[in-house]
Amino acid sequence: MRRPFYLRLLLFLLKWLFVPICLFVAAVVGLYFAVRNNVPDISPLKSFTPLATTRLFDRGGALIAQFQDPRIRLWVTLDKVPKEVIDAVTCAEDPNFFTHGGVDVPAIWEALKIDIQHMAYVRGASTITQQLMKNLFLSREKTLTRKIKEVVLSTNVENLITKREILEQYLNQVEWGENLHGIEAASRYYFGKPVESLRMDQGALLAGMLPNPKYYNPYTNLSKLRVRQRIILGLMWKYHKISKPQYEEAIARPVVLATTKTRPYVASELKERYRTKPVGYRLIIEDTIEDYLGPFRLWQGGLTLHTTLDLDTVKQAERFLGKPERLIRRRFALLRKGGAVVGIATAPTKSSDPKFDVWIKERGIVVEIVTDRIPWDQILVAPRTEAK
Numbered sequence: 001m002r003r004p005f006y007l008r009l010l011l012f013l014l015k016w017l018f019v020p021i022c023l024f025v026a027a028v029v030g031l032y033f034a035v036r037n038n039v040p041d042i043s044p045l046k047s048f049t050p051l052a053t054t055r056l057f058d059r060g061g062a063l064i065a066q067f068q069d070p071r072i073r074l075w076v077t078l079d080k081v082p083k084e085v086i087d088a089v090t091c092a093e094d095p096n097f098f099t100h101g102g103v104d105v106p107a108i109w110e111a112l113k114i115d116i117q118h119m120a121y122v123r124g125a126s127t128i129t130q131q132l133m134k135n136l137f138l139s140r141e142k143t144l145t146r147k148i149k150e151v152v153l154s155t156n157v158e159n160l161i162t163k164r165e166i167l168e169q170y171l172n173q174v175e176w177g178e179n180l181h182g183i184e185a186a187s188r189y190y191f192g193k194p195v196e197s198l199r200m201d202q203g204a205l206l207a208g209m210l211p212n213p214k215y216y217n218p219y220t221n222l223s224k225l226r227v228r229q230r231i232i233l234g235l236m237w238k239y240h241k242i243s244k245p246q247y248e249e250a251i252a253r254p255v256v257l258a259t260t261k262t263r264p265y266v267a268s269e270l271k272e273r274y275r276t277k278p279v280g281y282r283l284i285i286e287d288t289i290e291d292y293l294g295p296f297r298l299w300q301g302g303l304t305l306h307t308t309l310d311l312d313t314v315k316q317a318e319r320f321l322g323k324p325e326r327l328i329r330r331r332f333a334l335l336r337k338g339g340a341v342v343g344i345a346t347a348p349t350k351s352s353d354p355k356f357d358v359w360i361k362e363r364g365i366v367v368e369i370v371t372d373r374i375p376w377d378q379i380l381v382a383p384r385t386e387a388k
Contacts, residue, residue, distance in 0.1 A: 039149050039156075040137040040294045044301040045169065046160055050075035052302025056285065058311040059342070059381075065282055069299035074184035078168040080196045081183065085203030087241040089171065092207040092232045094128040095239055098163055102129045102154035129154040132170045136296040176206065177213030190218060192258030200242065201250040204232045218257055226255065280323035281314045284344050284374075287327050292376040307379045308340040313365070317345035320356040334368040334375075335360070341379050 054067040133153040176186035187195040208228030237247040335343030
């Protein structure tokens with residue numbers, strides 16, 4: 001008896017696709033185990049202090065540099081955020097936030113259905129935990145390796161800190177456009193009042209901005225943002241966070257945005273608050289140690305870093321070799337005395353000050369030229385601890 005066409009087609013596909021599928025699955029599993037033990041250290045989150053400063057000291061205890069994230073301006077504790085605003089954010093971004101373990105597989109399918117139903121991007125598949133890990137510890141490159149790291153970190157952080165701590169970090173770290181980081185700064189800028197005074201409809205409007213704050217800026221694209229606001233309020237009703245009368249009242253409220261007279265700062269002031277890059281050895285140190293530690297640990301970790309560097313040697317080398325204003329080729333001179341790196345500078349050229357050679361010989365310093373990466377694992381000599 002001849003088999004039906006659909007059955008023959010299925011057997012044909014299984015025959016030719018089985019091996020490739022198995023190889024693909026094996027490759028993904030292998031990559032997962034390879035990546036699992038090579039992810040950034042998230043332990044600073046456990047003892048995180050808002051506006052903590054990381055300090056870098058030389059071999060004699062002199063302060064070389066200190067780093068504090070300039071973007072975080074108005075940190076707010078979770079108990080100051082109204083429940084309706086929290087519900088708006090979680091319903092929009094991660095409705096199962098309080099029950100999943102960092103990664104919500106069923107929500108991926110649910111997000112796809114909702115986006116198709118509304119024929120618009122309403123909800124992404126990443127959880128709030130995943131978004132936080134991506135923003136704090138990972139690059140924005142869209143690769144399978146980064147996604148696996150995101151999953152690993154998300155499951156790890158759920159065992160490190162509480163759900164409320166994760167949510168507080170998220171609400172204070174996420175960007176709301178115009179160099180605004182954190183819901184308190186966003187509330188004061190867009191509505192001219194602290195977050196604890198926000199109404200439900202205003203919280204839904206802010207939640208609607210999260211996928212793309214620049215595009216959904218209420219001052220330039222309010223009509224599109226209002227569509228997302230209504231969808232989010234509908235999700236809050238669907239998930240039984242609000243009643244139908246509350247939903248209808250919220251969507252009927254007009255949007256009243258803050259003006260320059262009712263908010264504490266204007267866009268031009270926010271742009272001025274972008275921190276300018278340093279020059280010279282400070283630029284070298286900042287740029288390369290950020291690569292080594294990661295942005296969060298350097299700028300918000302509140303670390304105390306002790307090094308083999310000698311501040312006077314670093315400054316003298318800079319005097320001979322110049323102050324770089326930007327790093328392009330990333331060629332550096334490591335100044336070694338014995339086995340220790342006592343200085344960092346831009347790589348000397350043929351046109352560099354001839355007195356430089358005399359200077360290093362007098363001090364018994366050996367110059368080692370490196371490219372791309374300064375070996376910070378050799379230069380940091382003490383355990384990284386919280387700044388007191």
